Amino acid sequence: MLDVADLSVTFGDQRVLSGVDFDVERGTLVGLVGPNGAGKTTVLRTVKGTLEPDGGTVRVDGEPVADRSAKAVGRLVASTPQGTDLSFDFTVRQTVEMGRTPHLGRFDRMGECDHTAVETAMERASVDRFADRPFTSLSGGERQRVLLARALAQETPVLLLDEPTANLDINHAVRTLELVRSLVADGKTAVAAIHDLNLAARYCDELVLLADGAVRAAGRPSDVLTSDTLRDAFDAETLVTTQPGTDAPLVTPLAEREAVDRQVHVVGTGAPAADALASLVGADCRVSVGVVPAGDAAAERAADLDCEAVTVPAFAGVDDTARERAVALARAADAVVVAGAVGDGNAPVVEAGRVRLGVETDGRDGPDDAPSGLVGDTVPLAALPAAVATLPPPVETDAAAPLGQSSTD
Ligand SMILES: Nc1ncnc2c1ncn2[C@@H]1O[C@H](COP(=O)(O)OP(=O)(O)OP(=O)(O)O)[C@@H](O)[C@H]1O
Incomplete structure (x- = not known):
């Protein structure tokens, strides 16, 4: 025309x-x-x-x-x-x-x-x-x-x-x-x-x-x-x-901001977890995710953003090796962020976090679906980097698990 x-x-x-x-x-x-x-x-x-x-x-x-x-x-x-x-x-x-x-x-x-x-x-x-x-x-x-x-x-x-x-x-x-x-x-x-x-x-x-x-x-x-x-x-x-x-x-639009020098481990699946990853990486956090099924939106976004993802084959359930690696990442992180659905297999990963934050998911599967009592404060996605930035500075622990080691998949 x-x-x-x-x-x-x-x-x-x-x-x-x-x-x-x-x-x-x-x-x-x-x-x-x-x-x-x-x-x-x-x-x-x-x-x-x-x-x-x-x-x-x-x-x-x-x-x-x-x-x-x-x-x-x-x-x-x-x-x-x-x-x-x-x-x-x-x-x-x-x-x-x-x-x-x-x-x-x-x-x-x-x-x-x-x-x-x-x-x-x-x-x-x-x-x-x-x-x-x-x-x-x-x-x-x-x-x-x-x-x-x-x-x-x-x-x-x-x-x-x-x-x-x-x-x-x-x-x-x-x-x-x-x-x-x-x-x-x-x-x-x-x-x-x-x-x-x-x-x-x-x-x-x-x-x-x-x-x-x-x-x-x-x-x-x-x-x-x-x-x-x-x-x-x-x-x-x-x-x-x-x-x-x-x-x-x-x-x-993201305002001009200070980089948020924090290590964060994301637990959850689908678009909520993928969006949380993007938001945190956009704020210059060091981010990992898992355990997630291979092929999940969160696993794919992690690959795009060059973040470590602890994955298991789709429908396979969380195995011990994957859980141990995710728990190590969660322990080493300044915060564990729960975004999207979390099954019982990931409960120990969330529990390993010193600080646990939920992300509001507009009615999609989210922290409310996490096994009860696991998540503390829940914040809107747009406020996530700011919430992470206000966490106490990193503490050195023996449990430190440097990011970038190979995933278990
Ligand atoms: N008559 C003109 N003489 C000289 N420069 C002009 C003229 N009309 C437009 N320009 C220049 O052409 C460029 C494009 O202008 P245009 O108005 O098409 O942009 P725009 O995308 O519609 O901008 P805005 O979103 O601000 O309305 C601008 O740099 C403008 O200054």
């Missing part, structure tokens, strides 16, 4: 976009994400034909936008601007009526179908109750919804939204994106520049991550929003987990 190929844009001697490629299928919402100045607005301006690129093409339905008249593009592509600071001396209804311009000849008056399109657009964007108020009397968020209504009144197959939720409270942000999703379900094709990565992940079918005018990653939100791509694009450390009740990634 929308095909952006090898786009490059230069302002003066500053190359702002280089080799930007992506395409958007009919009936999908693609989010443009990336840091300030990455080039998101420039991409949108090029797609709607108001900025001519130095190189590359934008095609809608196979035909280059550059080959069509402005009015013809206006019947195909509608957009909402990033800012709402427009000095209109118009009512809300008149503002929304501007969306009909591409459908009218120079001397045409609006007909019945134009009025219907305007009323429907105002209702869908929930601005009909403001219809007769001056645009300039509205709040920033209300103006944003009026500009969305103007774009809807244009009745185009393609919708471009530049920061559609920037001025909106969380309720209106969610309602706006739900509205965009329903438009997309009706067959519209939408591209939205969105700063809020978690809203983008939840509502977009695909994301295009831009930085310094180039595409750094593109695809499903869970493939695009990883700690590595976000570090690369934003130069920021993040913890990426999963939004409760969905498969969408949840990005938590």
